[in-house]
Amino acid sequence: MKGTSKKSSVRTWIVEDNDMYRQTVAESFEGHPQISLSQNFPNCEELFDFIESGTENPPDVLLMDIGLPGMSGIEGVKQLKEARPGIQIIMFTVYQDNDRIFRALCNGASGYLLKNSTAEEIEKAIFDAVEGAAPINPQIAKKVLEMFFTVQPPANDYGLTSREKEILELLVEGFSKKKIAGQLYVSFHTVDSHIKNIYTKLQVNSGNEAVAKALREGLI
Amino acid sequence: MKGTSKKSSVRTWIVEDNDMYRQTVAESFEGHPQISLSQNFPNCEELFDFIESGTENPPDVLLMDIGLPGMSGIEGVKQLKEARPGIQIIMFTVYQDNDRIFRALCNGASGYLLKNSTAEEIEKAIFDAVEGAAPINPQIAKKVLEMFFTVQPPANDYGLTSREKEILELLVEGFSKKKIAGQLYVSFHTVDSHIKNIYTKLQVNSGNEAVAKALREGLI
DNA sequence: CGTAAAATACCGTGATTGCGGGATATACAA
DNA sequence: TTGTATATCCCGCAATCACGGTATTTTACG
Numbered sequence: 001m002k003g004t005s006k007k008s009s010v011r012t013w014i015v016e017d018n019d020m021y022r023q024t025v026a027e028s029f030e031g032h033p034q035i036s037l038s039q040n041f042p043n044c045e046e047l048f049d050f051i052e053s054g055t056e057n058p059p060d061v062l063l064m065d066i067g068l069p070g071m072s073g074i075e076g077v078k079q080l081k082e083a084r085p086g087i088q089i090i091m092f093t094v095y096q097d098n099d100r101i102f103r104a105l106c107n108g109a110s111g112y113l114l115k116n117s118t119a120e121e122i123e124k125a126i127f128d129a130v131e132g133a134a135p136i137n138p139q140i141a142k143k144v145l146e147m148f149f150t151v152q153p154p155a156n157d158y159g160l161t162s163r164e165k166e167i168l169e170l171l172v173e174g175f176s177k178k179k180i181a182g183q184l185y186v187s188f189h190t191v192d193s194h195i196k197n198i199y200t201k202l203q204v205n206s207g208n209e210a211v212a213k214a215l216r217e218g219l220i
Numbered sequence: 221m222k223g224t225s226k227k228s229s230v231r232t233w234i235v236e237d238n239d240m241y242r243q244t245v246a247e248s249f250e251g252h253p254q255i256s257l258s259q260n261f262p263n264c265e266e267l268f269d270f271i272e273s274g275t276e277n278p279p280d281v282l283l284m285d286i287g288l289p290g291m292s293g294i295e296g297v298k299q300l301k302e303a304r305p306g307i308q309i310i311m312f313t314v315y316q317d318n319d320r321i322f323r324a325l326c327n328g329a330s331g332y333l334l335k336n337s338t339a340e341e342i343e344k345a346i347f348d349a350v351e352g353a354a355p356i357n358p359q360i361a362k363k364v365l366e367m368f369f370t371v372q373p374p375a376n377d378y379g380l381t382s383r384e385k386e387i388l389e390l391l392v393e394g395f396s397k398k399k400i401a402g403q404l405y406v407s408f409h410t411v412d413s414h415i416k417n418i419y420t421k422l423q424v425n426s427g428n429e430a431v432a433k434a435l436r437e438g439l440i
Numbered sequence: 441c442g443t444a445a446a447a448t449a450c451c452g453t454g455a456t457t458g459c460g461g462g463a464t465a466t467a468c469a470a
Numbered sequence: 471t472t473g474t475a476t477a478t479c480c481c482g483c484a485a486t487c488a489c490g491g492t493a494t495t496t497t498a499c500g
Contacts, residue, residue: 105369110362125358133358134365138345141361142330142354148368149325161476174429176456189479196459197476205458206486208427209394215435381446396486409449416489417446425488426456 010130013039014063015047015076016092021115025063028119035126043068044076051084058084061129063122064109066093066100074103081108088129092117098143105144111135157219158201167194169220172211230350233259234283235267235296236312241335245283248339255346263288264296271304278304281349283342284329286313286320294323301328308349312337318363325364331355377439378421387414389440392431 012035016022022040029037039056041047051058062080066073077089090111091104101112110129113122114137125135136144160168170180177195181188195207204210214220232255236242242260249257259276261267271278282300286293297309310331311324321332330349333342334357345355356364380388390400397415401408415427424430434440 105365108369110365111358128358132362134362135358136356136361138331138348138353138355141356142352144364144368145325145330145354149328163477171428172432174424174426174432176426178456186477187479189481190477192457192459193478193480195457199458204394206394206396207457208391208431211428211431212392212394212435215432383447398486406447407449409451410447412487412489413448413450415487419488427487 009034009036010061010126011057011059012037012061012063012126013041013047013059014092015041015044015068015073016063016065017042017068018065025122029123032123035123044071044073044079047076048079048083058087061088061090061126063090063092063113063126066091066095066104074100074107077104077109078107088132090125090129090135092122096139096143098147101140101143102147112140113137114139156217160198160201160219164194164198164201165220167191168198168210168214171195171198171207172214172220229254229256230281230346231277231279232257232281232283232346233261233267233279234312235261235264235288235293236283236285237262237288238285245342249343252343255343264291264293264299267296268299268303278307281308281310281346283310283312283333283346286311286315286324294320294327297324297329298327308352310345310349310355312342316359316363318367321360321363322367332360333357334359376437380418380421380439384414384418384421385440387411388418388430388434391415391418391427392434392440 012029014022014025014037016025019042022042026037026040029035038059039050041050047062050056064073064076068076071079073091073093077091080087080089085108088110089108090113091109092113092115093100094115095101096114104112111125111134113125113135117125117137128135157165166184167180170183175183177191178188181191184191195210198210199205202210202213204213232249234242234245234257236245239262242262246257246260249255258279259270261270267282270276284293284296288296291299293311293313297311300307300309305328308330309328310333311329312333312335313320314335315321316334324332331345331354333345333355337345337357348355377385386404387400390403395403397411398408401411404411415430418430419425422430422433424433
């Protein structure tokens with residue numbers, strides 16, 4: 001269906017500066033019936049040269065080290081994703097710090113494996129990636145979740161009434177008191193009173209502060 | 221070291237309303253040397269009753285269905301995490317919609333598996349969870365990444381100068397023009413001019429709008 | 441060296457805001 | 471019934487803001 005012609009083999013390349021490690025990975029896929037690890041590079045520069053030479057079509061999946069000489073794997077992901085968005089890139093690294101994880105994923109990496117992964121895990125990750133999924137090492141996934149789902153205090157709403165929330169929302173949208181009054185078909189004075197109450201409840205004393213507090217604490 | 225006494229067996233419970241499915245999972249771990257699936261429940265209410273009864277210590281890991289009669293698995297995660305934050309909860313469901321994924325992870329779920337998982341995958345996920353990692357199905361992980369790492373237009377800064385950014389920041393902090401002038405040891409008129417330029421560049425015409433735009437688009 | 445951009449400073453005016461009052465009506469709970 | 475909360479409305483005034491000018495000095499850069 002849908003014209004997705006099943007490929008006989010997932011074409012995979014690897015960028016890894018440690019010669020021995022690169023060879024080991026390459027060899028572990030030799031003779032693999034569904035994965036052909038057809039090219040490997042010691043750094044990003046050679047990868048890009050090869051792609052631009054047009055000698056061979058780009059791969060389906062790329063395993064990318066992060067700690068590379070010259071251009072880092074993080075920067076490599078960014079540039080490769082810009083040039084060839086279709087390639088699924090799996091980071092393949094020893095680094096587990098939030099900053100590298102964040103930047104790699106920001107730049108468009110589809111997966112993030114640690115170098116202690118078994119050949120089976122790498123194999124599964126390649127299949128996952130080519131199917132549009134995101135193979136992420138559970139330890140890394142934990143950090144990603146922590147980055148975004150940090151247990152936030154359940155959105156203190158400062159006891160704002162629904163009317164006050166409504167007006168706060170319009171304030172955030174940039175409307176003046178007069179415009180808000182028009183929008184809600186009430187008098188300017190009413191809006192003014194509500195805003196006074198909002199300021200008191202939020203413990204602020206200017207529109208700017210109220211808007212900042214509302215946006216920062218997700219009050220709207 | 222550190223007093224972490226290795227447990228001989230990972231104690232795991234499951235909440236799943238489909239009797240047959242629940243039995244199947246339970247049976248697949250019967251006689252497992254390191255995982256004891258010691259209790260199973262058809263809904264959250266019975267789970268909580270059992271926990272409160274104190275008959276047995278809470279488990280290390282809980283497999284939690286989402287589509288449950290009565291209290292949903294999402295709500296169950298929230299309440300259980302509040303009561304017993306130490307329990308690692310793995311969602312175990314057919315649902316793949318962003319909203320359920322988001323809410324489950326928000327409420328503190330450590331993992332998210334699909335029901336088509338193999339026994340080996342579940343086994344690995346339980347071990348991952350108890351070690352503090354986050355076993356997430358790659359398809360789900362992809363959605364999580366999309367939720368947060370959507371290729372955002374590279375932070376348009378509207379050509380603000382560094383001084384203008386500085387002043388915008390102070391504006392967001394709720395300072396008045398006069399206060400900003402004092403803070404920066406410049407005249408009120410200078411600040412006024414900068415703010416005029418900021419408004420022009422951001423295409424807004426009030427402090428509220430500028431603050432909202434700055435916060436929403438991460439200009440600061 | 442020259443020039444453009446940035447930062448600085450000033451003026452005036454009308455609009456808007458922040459905030460101090462106070463008032464009325466309605467609804468709901470004690 | 472009597473409060474309490476919510477929403478509505480009004481007044482006034484000092485402070486602040488938005489915005490139209492103009493102009494000087496500093497900085498950056500070819």
